Amino acid sequence: MRIVAAHVPPHTTGSGKIGAATRARLGPARLEVDIVVRVLVAYATKMGSNREIAEAIAAVLREHDLEADVRSVRDVRTPDGWDAVVLGSALYAAHWQRDANRFVARNREALAARRVWVFSSGPLDRSLADADLPITPNAAEILAGVPYEGHRTFGGLLRPDAEDVDPQILRTHAVGDFRDWTSIRSWAAAIANALSA
Ligand SMILES: Cc1cc2nc3c(=O)[nH]c(=O)nc-3n(C[C@H](O)[C@H](O)[C@H](O)COP(=O)(O)O)c2cc1C
Numbered sequence: 001m002r003i004v005a006a007h008v009p010p011h012t013t014g015s016g017k018i019g020a021a022t023r024a025r026l027g028p029a030r031l032e033v034d035i036v037v038r039v040l041v042a043y044a045t046k047m048g049s050n051r052e053i054a055e056a057i058a059a060v061l062r063e064h065d066l067e068a069d070v071r072s073v074r075d076v077r078t079p080d081g082w083d084a085v086v087l088g089s090a091l092y093a094a095h096w097q098r099d100a101n102r103f104v105a106r107n108r109e110a111l112a113a114r115r116v117w118v119f120s121s122g123p124l125d126r127s128l129a130d131a132d133l134p135i136t137p138n139a140a141e142i143l144a145g146v147p148y149e150g151h152r153t154f155g156g157l158l159r160p161d162a163e164d165v166d167p168q169i170l171r172t173h174a175v176g177d178f179r180d181w182t183s184i185r186s187w188a189a190a191i192a193n194a195l196s197a
Pocket of ligand 1: 050
């Protein structure tokens with residue numbers, strides 16, 4: 001974001017003030033200040049796919065000249081140092097991951113003081129992934145008191161060889177990659193536009 005203001009440097013006179021005649025002779029100098037908006041894209045993941053969504057969001061923010069850092073919620077004590085936060089968690093049994101819950105619990109006030117967007121990822125079914133399901137009751141409860149500006153539910157990823165997943169689940173759940181990069185990128189672009197306005 002660039003702010004341009006008419007400005008006459010104070011060193012043009014001893015006192016820092018100048019008269020109208022001098023001002024007319026100098027003309028207004030232009031002071032250009034780049035304000036860097038720093039965005040934390042924080043994710044909670046068990047198997048890694050939500051991190052890749054966070055990375056895709058950050059890449060779009062950077063394309064829009066915002067500074068974006070991708071961090072696991074486990075690695076960020078507070079969002080101090082960032083102006084805005086995009087926070088997302090993978091869903092398991094309709095719940096956000098415990099790490100995401102803890103991140104919000106320890107930062108409720110800090111989040112309320114920033115612009116915040118949130119996302120969930122999970123649905124392993126094309127039509128559900130496309131439906132942008134509403135935030136789950138559990139995630140809504142976690143975020144109580146945090147005035148986030150938008151929430152999206154993106155499709156998820158389950159690999160057929162996923163470790164730490166009960167083989168019975170792999171047999172009974174759809175496996176595959178249901179992440180829609182176009183919709184993830186366009187949501188990120190909307191955030192970038194909102195932050196640049
Ligand atoms: C045991 C299990 C339970 C899941 N429960 C849900 C669920 O309730 N809702 C949902 O949308 N996705 C659910 N999923 C799908 C995951 O959210 C999806 O695989 C997601 O992309 C995983 O993200 P991660 O790789 O970042 O951990 C579940 C997956 C597993 C293995």
